[in-house]
Amino acid sequence: MNLKIEDQSLVDKLVFVLVIQVFLMVLGERVYNYYFYQNILIQNLFLFVILTNFIIVIFVVKILTKYQMKDCYSNKNIKFMENTLKILRAERHDHINHIQSILGLIVSGEQKLALSYINDINKDTNFNNSMLNVHNASIRILLQNKKSHCESKQIEFKVKINSSITSLHMKGSDITTVFGNLIDNAIDSVSQQVDKKVITFIIDELKDYHIFMFKDSGPRINDLVQKELFKKGFSTKGTNRGYGMTLILNTLNKYNGKIKYIDEDKCFVVYVPKRG
Amino acid sequence: MDNIPIISLLFYSIPESILIFSFGYVIWRNPIKWVPTLLSAIISVSLCYFIRKLPLPFGIHTLLGVVIIFVLFKFVNNFSIRKGIIASFLSLASLLFLENTVLYSIQLTFNLSLTKIHNLPEWERTLIGYPQLIVWCCIMILMNKYRVPILGVPTDESEN
Numbered sequence: 001m002n003l004k005i006e007d008q009s010l011v012d013k014l015v016f017v018l019v020i021q022v023f024l025m026v027l028g029e030r031v032y033n034y035y036f037y038q039n040i041l042i043q044n045l046f047l048f049v050i051l052t053n054f055i056i057v058i059f060v061v062k063i064l065t066k067y068q069m070k071d072c073y074s075n076k077n078i079k080f081m082e083n084t085l086k087i088l089r090a091e092r093h094d095h096i097n098h099i100q101s102i103l104g105l106i107v108s109g110e111q112k113l114a115l116s117y118i119n120d121i122n123k124d125t126n127f128n129n130s131m132l133n134v135h136n137a138s139i140r141i142l143l144q145n146k147k148s149h150c151e152s153k154q155i156e157f158k159v160k161i162n163s164s165i166t167s168l169h170m171k172g173s174d175i176t177t178v179f180g181n182l183i184d185n186a187i188d189s190v191s192q193q194v195d196k197k198v199i200t201f202i203i204d205e206l207k208d209y210h211i212f213m214f215k216d217s218g219p220r221i222n223d224l225v226q227k228e229l230f231k232k233g234f235s236t237k238g239t240n241r242g243y244g245m246t247l248i249l250n251t252l253n254k255y256n257g258k259i260k261y262i263d264e265d266k267c268f269v270v271y272v273p274k275r276g
Numbered sequence: 277m278d279n280i281p282i283i284s285l286l287f288y289s290i291p292e293s294i295l296i297f298s299f300g301y302v303i304w305r306n307p308i309k310w311v312p313t314l315l316s317a318i319i320s321v322s323l324c325y326f327i328r329k330l331p332l333p334f335g336i337h338t339l340l341g342v343v344i345i346f347v348l349f350k351f352v353n354n355f356s357i358r359k360g361i362i363a364s365f366l367s368l369a370s371l372l373f374l375e376n377t378v379l380y381s382i383q384l385t386f387n388l389s390l391t392k393i394h395n396l397p398e399w400e401r402t403l404i405g406y407p408q409l410i411v412w413c414c415i416m417i418l419m420n421k422y423r424v425p426i427l428g429v430p431t432d433e434s435e436n
Contacts, residue, residue: 012358023342023365026372031335033380034390047376054373256307273307 015061022057025050083140084132091128133161134203138172139179143201146183155190155197163205167274170255177251181244182214182268189218208274215267226261280328281398285321288402288409292371293317293324295412299370300349300363302416309353316348334390342368370412378408 029050036043098121105114127147134140143159150157170178183199190197195217202213221229230245252259257272280289294317301308323344327337342364349360382404383389393404 016361019362019365019369023369023372026369026376027335027338029376030338030372031333033376033383034334047380051373051376054369 011064015064018057018061022054026054079137083137091125127157127159130159130161133164135164135166136168136175138170138175139165139168139203142176142179142183146180146187150187150199153187153191153197155187155199158198158200160200160202163203163210165203165205165210168210168272170272174251174254178248178270179212181248182270185244186214186216186218190216193218205274210272210274212270212272213265213267214270215265218266220263220266221261226263229261230259280325281401283398284402285325288405289321289324290317291409292405293320295409295416296320296345296367296371297348297353299367299412299416300353300355300359302419303363303366304355304359312353316345316352319352320344320348338368338372371408374408374412378411379405382407 029047032043032046098117102114102117105111105117131140131143134143147157147159179201183201186199190199198217200213200215202211202215204211204213230249248259252270252272255272257270259268259270261268294313297313297316297320298308301313320341324337324341327340327344330337332340345368346360346364349355349363350357353360355363383393388404393401396404
C-alpha cells in the first residue's frame with residue numbers, strides 16, 4: 001500500500017482522536033460493568049466489540065505513525081542528497097582547476113611537486129568521500145570545520161566512517177558539545193608535539209549503540225588524571241577551566257550515552273544508544 | 277467513593293502505577309528510566325488515593341487519573357506533550373483492556389461484581405488484580421525484547 005502522509009499534524013490529530021476514542025470506549029465498558037454487572041450475551045458481545053475495536057485502533061495508529069516515520073525519513077534522505085550534491089558540485093568545480101595545475105606542473109617538469117599536489121588532493125577527496133557516508137548534517141559540518149581548523153595547525157585529521165548513523169537521535173547543539181569538545185581536546189593534546197600530529201575520528205556501531213572513537217598522537221592520559229577527568233573544574237590546562245568533560249558527560253546522560261577512556265589505545269570512546 | 281486499604285495501596289496500586297509509566301516508555305521504544313518512573317508512581321498513587329475518597333461516580337477518578345499521569349509524564353519523565361498524551365491514554369486504555377479481559381474472566385469464574393471485589397478482605401482484594409498485572413508485565417517484556425512498539429518512533433529530533 002503506497003500511502004503518502006503530507007501533513008504531519010493531521011496524522012497527529014488522527015492518532016489523538018483514535019487513542020482517546022478507544023480509551024473512552026474501554027472506560028465506558030468498565031463503568032457499565034460496575035453499575036450493571038450481568039452475565040448476559042449482549043453484555044459479552046458489547047465487550048467483545050469494544051476489545052476488538054481496541055486492537056484495531058492499535059494497528060491503525062501503528063500504521064499511521066509508521067507512514068509518518070517513513071515520510072520523515074524520506075524528507076531527511078532528500079535533504080541528505082541535496083547536501084551531497086553540493087559537496088560534489090564544489091569538488092567538481094575545484095577538480096577542473098586541479099587538473100590544469102597538475103598538467104602545468106608536469107609540463108614544466110616538476111614531477112615531484114605534481115606528485116605531492118596529487119597526494120594532497122587525494123587526502124581531501126578521501127575526506128569528502130567519507131563525508132558522503134555521514135548521514136547526520138551536524139556531524140558532517142562539525143568534521144569539515146574541525147578539518148579546516150586542524151589544517152591551519154598542521155595537524156592531520158583522519159576520519160573513518162564504518163556506519164551511516166541514520167538512527168542517531170542527538171540534537172545538533174549536543175553533537176557540537178560532545179564531539180566538538182573532544183576534538184578540541186585532541187587538538188590541544190597534539191598541538192605541543194614536534195613530530196607528526198595526527199587525530200583520528202572513527203564512527204562505528206554495535207547492535208544497540210553508535211560508537212565514536214577519538215584517537216590522537218598526543219601523550220597518554222596518566223592514571224591520576226583519568227580518575228579526576230570528569231570532575232567539574234578539573235583541568236590540566238590551567239585555572240578557571242575544566243568544564244568541557246563535565247559538560248560532555250551531562251549531555252551524554254540525556255541520551256543514556258557513555259564515555260570511556262581506553263588506556264591501551266589512548267582514545268576516548270563515546271557510546272550512544274540507537275533510537276528506533 | 278472508595279477507601280483503598282493501605283495493603284492494596286502498597287502491594288497493588290504502586291506496582292500498577294509503575295507498570296503504567298513503564299508502558300509509556302515501552303510503547304515509544306525508549307529505555308525505561310527507573311528513578312523518574314518510581315517517583316511518578318509514588319506521586320500518582322498518593323494523589324489517586326485522595327481522589328478515590330471523593331464522592332465521584334465510578335469512572336471520573338480514571339479521567340482525573342489520566343490528567344495526573346499526563347502531567348507526570350510531561351514534567352517528571354520529560355516526555356513531550358504529544359508523547360505524554362498518547363502514552364497516558366494508551367497506558368490506561370491498555371490497563372482497562374486487561375481489566376475487561378483478565379479481571380472480567382475472574383469475575384465470571386467466581387461470580388464476583390466490581391462492588392463485591394471492593395468489599396473483599398484486604399489481601400484478597402489486593403491479590404485479585406495480580407493476574408492482569410502479571411500479563412501486562414509479560415507483554416511489556418516481550419515488546420521490549422523483540423523491539424515491537426505499539427507506535428512508531430518520534431519524528432521530531434527534539435523529543436526525548
